[in-house]
Amino acid sequence: MEDKGATRVLYALKSTGPQGAEALARRLKVTVVAARQQLGRLLDKGLVRFEDRREGVGRPKRVWSLSDAGHARFPDSHAAATVDLIQAIGAAFGAEGLDRVIAERERATRRLYAERLRPGRSLAERARLLAEQRAEEGYMAEVKRQPDGSLLLIENHCPICVAARACQGFCRSELKLFRDVLGPDARVEREEHILGGARRCAYRIVPAE
Numbered sequence: 001m002e003d004k005g006a007t008r009v010l011y012a013l014k015s016t017g018p019q020g021a022e023a024l025a026r027r028l029k030v031t032v033v034a035a036r037q038q039l040g041r042l043l044d045k046g047l048v049r050f051e052d053r054r055e056g057v058g059r060p061k062r063v064w065s066l067s068d069a070g071h072a073r074f075p076d077s078h079a080a081a082t083v084d085l086i087q088a089i090g091a092a093f094g095a096e097g098l099d100r101v102i103a104e105r106e107r108a109t110r111r112l113y114a115e116r117l118r119p120g121r122s123l124a125e126r127a128r129l130l131a132e133q134r135a136e137e138g139y140m141a142e143v144k145r146q147p148d149g150s151l152l153l154i155e156n157h158c159p160i161c162v163a164a165r166a167c168q169g170f171c172r173s174e175l176k177l178f179r180d181v182l183g184p185d186a187r188v189e190r191e192e193h194i195l196g197g198a199r200r201c202a203y204r205i206v207p208a209e
Contacts, residue, residue: 005030009038010047010066014074015140015156017199018051018065039064047073065199074140074157106173113181123186127151127205130181143205151205153178158194158201171195178203 012027013019019027025035042048047070052060090098116133120126127143131153134141138159144152171193179188185208192202 005034005038006042009035009042010070010073013048013064013066013070018063020061020063024064042070045069074159102173106177110177110180113177117181123182123205123207124151126182126186127153130178146204149206152191153188153203153205155201156199161194175203184208 008028009024012024016027021035021039022032024039025032028035039048039050043050046067048064049067050062050064052062054060086098089101093100113130113133117126117129120129124143124145131141131143134153134155138157140156142154142156144154146152175188175190179186182188182205187206187208189204190201191204192198192200194201
């Protein structure tokens with residue numbers, strides 16, 4: 001079991017992505033030496049990896065990120081049981097039956113989200129409330145306003161990733177769900193996708209034209 005310092009390093013790399021020891025030290029408010037010591041211990045355990053990137057002249061910059069084992073420290077909720085259930089539904093009722101199950105899950109989630117977002121008068125407020133709901137569900141979600149004025153809903157972790165790999169209808173369902181609950185005055189597009197090889201899922205939210 002990792003100590004608190006190692007856990008904070010793993011969380012920072014998961015939530016903010018690859019970075020150098022100096023940036024990590026600033027984020028965690030520790031010395032660079034302390035950050036490098038933690039990274040070295042995690043490297044020995046196979047939980048992080050690094051890449052030396054050359055940027056202009058001078059020494060290459062060492063950039064740290066989570067390894068597959070490091071990502072696995074952020075669990076996929078009930079993964080094995082969920083995949084078994086998906087396969088059983090598909091075997092018993094076929095693809096159409098599985099689609100009906102996903103649609104019913106979407107309807108129930110839509111009701112929950114609609115109630116959660118009800119106090120949000122502006123699009124930005126609704127996006128913030130949606131991110132709070134998703135964060136409570138384990139998605140490590142946040143909303144950031146971009147330089148062009150758009151909003152970026154970021155999910156740094158997917159607690160149903162194994163299930164989504166087994167049945168990508170879950171991902172299609174979530175994009176439709178976000179569009180529905182944010183309302184007709186919002187346009188939502190997925191820009192990054194964990195299943196597509198990105199380290200996170202990200203959705204750009206802009207006012208509808």
